Amino acid sequence: MAFNDTLVVSSDGNPIDVLRACPVLDKPAARLLAERLFPGAALEEIGDLLLADALDPPRDVVYVGCYAGLDLVSSWTLTPQRPSQLDPVVHAATGRRQTLLHAAHGDAAWCSFGLWRDGALVRALSVCTDPGVLEDTGERLPFEADAPHDPAGLGDRALQALMGFSCAGHDRLDDVDPELIPVVAYRVTGAAVSTAS
Template sequence: MAFNDTLVVYSDGNPIDVLRACPVLDKPATRVLAERLFPGATLEEIGDELLADALNPPQDVVYVGSFAGLDLVCSWALTPQRPSQLDPAVLEAGGRKQVLLHAAHSDAEWCSFGLWRDGTLLRALSVCADPGVLEDKGERLAFEAAGEHPVELGDRALQALIGFSCAGHDRLDDVDPELIPVVAYRVTATTAGTAS
């Protein structure tokens, strides 16, 4: 599994509970969400994928999973360097109570995560090995350890917030990203003067 990931999760409750239950994909809802996230763009459905293989998408591809009580999106185009800079339109696109953002890049030794409830930012952290902390807002979450390397912290955050680890130290109650289906869309920006 890739050690690079970008993930936005919209949920009504605990996303780990929903994902652990191997939810059924609502394919039409994935297109509706993709269209909300990329208004005006051309979206070409290019196949189904598993979340395990969708975490580090190509720049022009978005992976979307829509389920009862939860939606998730993998797209580098939506991921800011600092969680607090998440576009308000992206924040509101899922229309659910809670939004989680997680992104990590092991080569850059960088991780970032954010947590919003009812539109209010509760926690935002973005940190890399050099130059260090890029953003640190809100109270630390229980899983955060002071001085932890960004790659290890990113993996710990993924485990705590979404329910699985990219490092492969699976626990019996982990979410299995190889059982979570998503839909891939190629995103092409509509150029000026092109009929929509």
């Protein structure tokens, strides 16, 4: 699995419970979500993938998965450097109660994650080796306790805690298996969504 990843998950309950159950993909709902995320853009469906292969998409591609109780999106176009700058269109696209963001880039030695409940930002952290902490908003989450702001290690812990699996491939018995979760790929042209950097 790639060290680079970008993932936004919106859910009504615990996303790990939904993902662990190997949810069934709702392709019509995935198409509608992609249209909401990229209003006015041309969307070309280019195939299905598994989440394990969809964490580091090309710039002009978005991977979308919609399931009962949960929606997920993998798109660098939608990923800000600071989680608090996540485009409001992302929150509005699903209307679900909780949103989680996780992103990491190995070459840049950078990771970030964010948590929103009922539209309110609860936690946002963005950190890289140089210049260091870019954003640190809200109280630390349990998995951050006594943890140094090391981008690689923190990013992996955050992915495990928030999404239920690890890019390091720890393969715990109760891990989510991203190789069993299908998503749809769309090539996006003429996107009107702006990203913060």
